[in-house]
Amino acid sequence: MPKKRLLWWARHLFVPHHTNNCKAKILHPSALSILVGFFLFYQFILNFYLLVSPSVLGFASDIAPERVVEITNQKRAEQGLNPLTVNGQLNEAAQRKAGDMFAFNYWSHVSPSGRSPWSFFQEVGYKYLFAGENLARDFMNSDAVVSAWMNSPTHRDNILNGNYKEIGLAVVNGTLNGVETTLVVQVFGAPISSPVAQKPATTVKPTLTPTPVLVTPTPVEQQTAAAVQVPPVEEQIPLARVALAQASQEVTSPPLLSPFLLTKTIAVFLLGLILGALLLDIILVYQKKIIRLSGRNVAHLIFIGGLLLAVILTTPGAIL
Amino acid sequence: MKDLKHYLLLLAILSIGFGLFWIFNFNRQIQILITIALGIAYVVWGTIHHATRREFHWRLVWEYVVVATIACVIVVFLLLRS
Numbered sequence: 598m599p600k601k602r603l604l605w606w607a608r609h610l611f612v613p614h615h616t617n618n619c620k621a622k623i624l625h626p627s628a629l630s631i632l633v634g635f636f637l638f639y640q641f642i643l644n645f646y647l648l649v650s651p652s653v654l655g656f657a658s659d660i661a662p663e664r665v666v667e668i669t670n671q672k673r674a675e676q677g678l679n680p681l682t683v684n685g686q687l688n689e690a691a692q693r694k695a696g697d698m699f700a701f702n703y704w705s706h707v708s709p710s711g712r713s714p715w716s717f718f719q720e721v722g723y724k725y726l727f728a729g730e731n732l733a734r735d736f737m738n739s740d741a742v743v744s745a746w747m748n749s750p751t752h753r754d755n756i757l758n759g760n761y762k763e764i765g766l767a768v769v770n771g772t773l774n775g776v777e778t779t780l781v782v783q784v785f786g787a788p789i790s791s792p793v794a795q796k797p798a799t800t801v802k803p804t805l806t807p808t809p810v811l812v813t814p815t816p817v818e819q820q821t822a823a824a825v826q827v828p829p830v831e832e833q834i835p836l837a838r839v840a841l842a843q844a845s846q847e848v849t850s851p852p853l854l855s856p857f858l859l860t861k862t863i864a865v866f867l868l869g870l871i872l873g874a875l876l877l878d879i880i881l882v883y884q885k886k887i888i889r890l891s892g893r894n895v896a897h898l899i900f901i902g903g904l905l906l907a908v909i910l911t912t913p914g915a916i917l
Numbered sequence: 918m919k920d921l922k923h924y925l926l927l928l929a930i931l932s933i934g935f936g937l938f939w940i941f942n943f944n945r946q947i948q949i950l951i952t953i954a955l956g957i958a959y960v961v962w963g964t965i966h967h968a969t970r971r972e973f974h975w976r977l978v979w980e981y982v983v984v985a986t987i988a989c990v991i992v993v994f995l996l997l998r999s
Contacts, residue, residue, distance in 0.1 A: 626983040633987045640994055735999065745943040857998040864991045871987070890972070892963060892980040896927055900959050903931050904952075904988040907938055911992075913999045916943045 611874050612881060619887050623874045624894075632867055639863055643856055647775040660781060662766045664739035669756055669764065669783070672747060676757050684786065687765020690717040691782040694730070698780060699771035706730060706917060718786065725786040727760040733781040734773070735857070736914035742781050745916050752916060761785040776856060857913045868905040875901065923966050930958050945996050952992045956985035 610628075613619045622628050670680040694717045703709050714730040731752050736742045746752035755761075765784045770777065875898045881887075882894070934955040941947040963981035967973050 626980050629983045629987050633983075633990055636987075636991060636994070748942060749944060857995070860995050860998045864995050867991060868988065890974060890977070892977050892984070893966065895924070896959075896963065896966070897984050899924075899927060899931060900984065901988055903935055904955075904992050907935060907952075907992055908995055910939075911995055911999060914943055915945050915999060 611877055613878055613885070613887055619882075619889050620891060621874050621878045623871070624878060624897075629871070632871070636863065636867060640860070643859065644775075647856065660736065660739050660742060660768045660779060662768050665742055665766055665768070665781065665783065666764055668739060668743040672743065672756055678757060678759055679762070681761060681764035681785065684723070684763040684765055684788075686721045686723040687718075687763055687784050687786055688767060689721045689765070690723060691765045691767035691784045692769065693717045693720060694784070695767045695769040695771075695780045695782045699769070699773060702773060704732075704734065704773060704915075704917065706732065714784065718784070723786060724789050726789050727758070727785075727787040729755040729758060729761065729785040731755050731783040731785075732917040733783075734778055734915050734917075736779070736781070737912075741912070741914060745914060746783075749916055755783075755785060758785065760787050762787045855913065861908065861911070864908045865905065868901055868908060872898065872901050872905060923962075923969075927959075927962050930962065931955065934958070945999065949993050949996050952989050952996070956989035959985045 608614060609616050610623045611621050613621055617625070623632075666681070666683055673680060694714060697708060697712070697717070698704060701708055701710070707713055715728060718725055718728055731746055733742045733745060736745065743756075746756060763786050765786070767780075767782045769780050769782075771780065772778065773780070875894050879894045879898065882889075934951055938948055938951050941951065960978070960981045964973070964978050967977050
């Protein structure tokens with residue numbers, strides 16, 4: 598009888614019995630190894646599907662560049678810092694950086710060919726005394742992006758850096774490693790015409806590392822030449838608005854199946870299954886007073902339960 | 918009573934691990950390292966726990982390794998997807 602067979606298997610998998618050596622079969626190392634194999638196979642299938650059909654899986658988000666700038670300035674105001682002015686050239690530099698990451702398929706401050714964030718500043722003709730860059734990807738909304746940056750000491754230092762006077766932002770959708778991705782590039786700058794330029798240039802050492810807090814002085818000769826080239830502030834604002842509007846148009850995308858959510862669903866299911874089996878095993882072993890050589894199920898329960906909680910609390914998004 | 922001390926130690930290790938996991942939210946590389954460290958710490962805890970109770974057996978160590986592996990593999994792959 599199939600129903601009888603099914604019940605036998607259910608009992609064999611989840612109830613300590615003589616058929617499973619008095620321990621739920623699903624908790625045997627052999628069965629757990631099969632579950633690891635199943636999860637890895639699932640990941641392999643997901644990767645394969647991303648390769649053959651990259652447009653189906655992805656991540657849809659609703660990030661407004663204006664809102665990111667607004668929250669950034671709110672955070673600065675809370676610390677008594679001046680608000681950052683949106684600069685069109687910095688917006689363009691951020692757009693180019695995002696475009697470069699999609700074009701060359703990387704997620705880093707420095708491109709695989711060694712191109713630094715500052716090359717994009719130079720490309721758009723932005724001459725700076727101080728500059729910084731924050732990156733984020735796959736967040737649901739603008740608040741979540743800034744919140745994640747504020748929780749990271751190095752990104753927070755960038756947002757709350759008093760040396761910066763201007764900001765540029767790009768939110769761009771594209772395909773990164775075969776997955777539809779929303780990249781957020783936030784760049785900061787202090788043009789050489791700003792008051793901080795009065796400080797001696799020799800006090801700041803050039804640093805070019807992939808850490809989020811990056812302060813790079815422009816060589817003295819560049820500072821002098823750039824003083825003429827930096828457009829007046831009243832010209833920068835309309836240009837910035839146009840760039841932000843363009844960026845906003847690019848972030849609207851249809852909902853997609855997210856590989857993250859697909860993985861999270863399976864992760865919660867598998868860990869929940871093991872947790873349930875452990876709980877049942879603990880109760881039955883206690884009731885039936887079964888004595889056996891086995892690991893501590895209570896310890897397994899605490900460990901798996903903790904990691905299940907970590908899985909549930911993990912939300913999509915990454916910063917750099 | 919001896920078991921209680923061991924479980925309190927395990928809870929302390931896991932609490933520190935999950936605290937760090939939370940602090941380094943969105944810093945995926947560090948979160949992955951924390952997860953792997955927690956898995957290793959769990960296997961070490963299990964081994965020492967059974968050894969002090971004179972129950973040491975390689976089969977038990979293997980059980981802790983497999984439990985730690987399945988949990989860590991799942992969390993690490995989820996972090997890589999996020």
